[in-house]
Amino acid sequence: MEDDTVIRLISHNDADGISAAAVIANALAEENVQFHATLVPRLKEEMVNQLRSEKHDLFIFSDMGSPFIKEFNTYKHDVIVADHHQVNDTEAESNVVHVNPHLFGVDGSKDLCGAGSAYLTVRDLDKKHLAYYALVGAFGDMQGQEGFTGVNKLILDDALESGNLEIHEGLKIVSKSTEPIFKSLAYTFSPPLPGISGDLEGAREFLERMNLSYGIKFTDLEDEEKDLLKDALININPDIFGNCYTVVKESPMLRDLEEYSYILDACGKNKKQGLGLSIALGEKDQALDAALRLQRQYRDQIVKGLEWVKKEGAQQLNSIQYLYSEDKLLKSIMGTIASIGLSVELLDDSKPVLGLSRLHKDIKISGRTTRDMVAKGVNLGKALQDSSNNFGGTGGGHDIAAGAMIPYDSKDNFLHLVDEMVEYQLNSD
């Protein structure tokens, strides 16, 4: 490539999307290729058409883009799409490289994420040392929590082989060396600790019952205290003890891959996705301080949101339930509290949950369900796509987690249509 080449990189602004951008941006930087990156919440047709007139030799779309293959086919440029969301029937023309697990019969909600697809596009450039970013993305999309499977497992092998990543058994609680232990426990959502996750008071009482001082950090506990805590936590959820994935060369707050994904998530959710990407490109000091502040703020919001769910509960329809509030703070975290609410058993996990946030004349919907419900036939991606299209909105995603945007006026009719569709999915096996 010529020296003045600038590659255009467009990625999603969530933890997976930022990780995907990080894989590609790090790879390009190592090859001394310049890039211009933009991280967006959604890829809209408008943007796809605008980009067409930008002067770049190569466009890379990561963790997004699969629905727009038809448009990219008509670009004059070369395009790489590294996505893992559901695909349509359009085949890529010769100017487009389309990497998506669904094209190869691989489960894009479980076995490969956007950052993983992005990693596969650079892997052959001798980039196994970047494989761990793909696993950060997988954690961001809730794919690694129960162990890595499918292509994710192959990427894990690459990361181990590169020497960057280590696995050891331990307690999977967050911020062991940065927060007092009651906060470490309350901010641990995955695996969920019912009665403790999201509940600062519950976490404090749990520790007091064992005569452990809740104000010190986990890393400052005596060994016997750690064992006592470990046994008590395993009683609540055996998954709390298991494989921890660490990148030793990273700064302490980024060393654990899952926690790394939470930091990127906090950046994205607070519209500071650029900060997230610069951290992943190696910025330290002030950038890390800023991210830590965002993370604290974000955790605080989630705890408040879960308190609200605990108090108000979800609105019930026959086959689904939903959360709706016009409160500014709650609106911004509906999707997150919907999924945590399910996992910590604040919400009935036998019904998919939709988190609704009002944005002016539209409503943004984040839908979440469980693997059990997917096994029973639920496909939220399909239900949200078909029902939102019915009201002039857009939607889609994975069977287990999906999103949509609909006009505010159609809220009630939309909810009833999703309810009917999910009921149909459950009965049509």
Ligand SMILES: [Mn+2]
């Ligand atoms: Mn993703």
